[in-house]
Amino acid sequence: MNSKKYSLADFYDIDDMDMMDRAKFFYEYLEDIHKNHHSQYRRISLNGSGPMMSIFDPYTGIEKEMIYMASNDYLNLTRHPRTIQAGRSALEKYGTGAGSVPLLGGTLDIHIDLEKRVAAFKGCESSIIYTNGFGSNCGSIAALLRENDVAILDMLVHASIIDGCKGTHMEYFRHNNMNSLEKVLQKCKDKFRTKLVIVDGVYSMDGDISHLDKIVELAHRYGAYVMVDEAHATGVIGKNGRGTPEHFNIEGKVDIVAGTFSKALGVVGGFVAGKNEIIEYLHYYSRPYMFSTAQTPQTAASLIEAMNVIEDEPELRMKLWKNINYFRENLLSLGFNMGNSQTAIFPVIIGNDVKVREVCREMHEAGIYVNPVQYPAVSRKLSRVRMSIMCNHTKEHLDRVLDVLEHLGKKYDIVNRPKVKVEDVEIA
Ligand SMILES: Cc1ncc(COP(=O)(O)O)c(C=O)c1O
Known part of the structure; x- marks a missing residue:
């Protein structure tokens, strides 16, 4: 096997192999990649996120101190004394886990505090909390859109959004291109019941900001709703770090504001914020929420404190x-x-x-x-x-x-x- 002849994409696209044969073929590629010191995935961190990181170097077998240029922990709140202390206190008070799914006994008062804190931070009526950002996008969209509906996606939206749309129609528009969006809106105008335009606030692989103000105006003109994924915008853009709607001064005008807790907020989890009715519907019909144990109490406590820190500092x-x-x-x-x-x-x-x-x-x-x-x-x-x-x-x-x-x-x-x-x- 000469791994230089292949890229990851080649193994993704194989359709005509038994799963075990495909995995073996990929395994041979990985072995050659490792031999060439070409694998920079799954490096093992020995001290967590920060501007410098110690890793276990697979190629020399010893610890290596590196400048860490790959974190989404933009404000390094993973190490902030206040977020750490808040988590520690919650751990002492509630123990290590919530013990059940949120609908059936797993909802703690601190989860409700977090829902309210997120809604206030995002200028929305209420919010729902998930244990990861992937699940919050995927599970909320899957609960909201049906076969007769359409999701209209910027072509660079995150994979979690695309996966959430698998049970509905999908249309793409060119990245951040309003002419292209308008063409798609025109085409979908009378064809579908719910039309939901979905974009990222800040694009995760490109770092550019969506033209959310124009998108909201255009979508609403065509009777479509708008959902924005604020994963990389929260804590980074907007006068007070509240994200893309704040950046464009359109808080309260975006129908659904989603995001993750794992980037600038420095913990883990995801949220969807919006009108009371939508959020309550998700509490009862969004599968990763209903069928998955509630977030740990220390996560919820650190997250509330992370939003406080963003406002205070x-x-x-x-x-x-x-x-x-x-x-x-x-x-x-x-x-x-x-x-x-x-x-x-x-x-x-x-x-x-x-x-x-x-x-x-x-x-x-x-x-x-x-x-x-x-x-x-x-x-x-x-x-x-x-x-x-x-x-x-x-x-x-x-x-x-x-x-x-x-x-x-x-x-x-x-x-x-x-x-x-x-x-x-x-x-x-
Ligand atoms: C834009 C975007 N949305 C959603 C996610 C998923 O978030 P999480 O890592 O919290 O599951 C990511 C994560 O990498 C992301 O970049």
């Missing part, structure tokens, strides 16, 4: 933005293709899987933790190195990353490349 967000602006300006001046990144997520688009792996290997060796992103996470022609930054990365950390990237940019001829044509971008 805006300086964390200011520091994050100072880092974002510094890093973006410097990456651009080096000539990297960063798409339209506007937030803490920085893609270095390369469009060649082997080069992506080589660059990630070299960065790993230089002590910098970044992630390779390939199909199906992104379109094949847009495979990339994905980096993200935190408020407590120092200038020295960022300068070191920029120095290494400058060297690799020349070595692998990945700077100042022509942009990929929009027709070549597939739905991954």
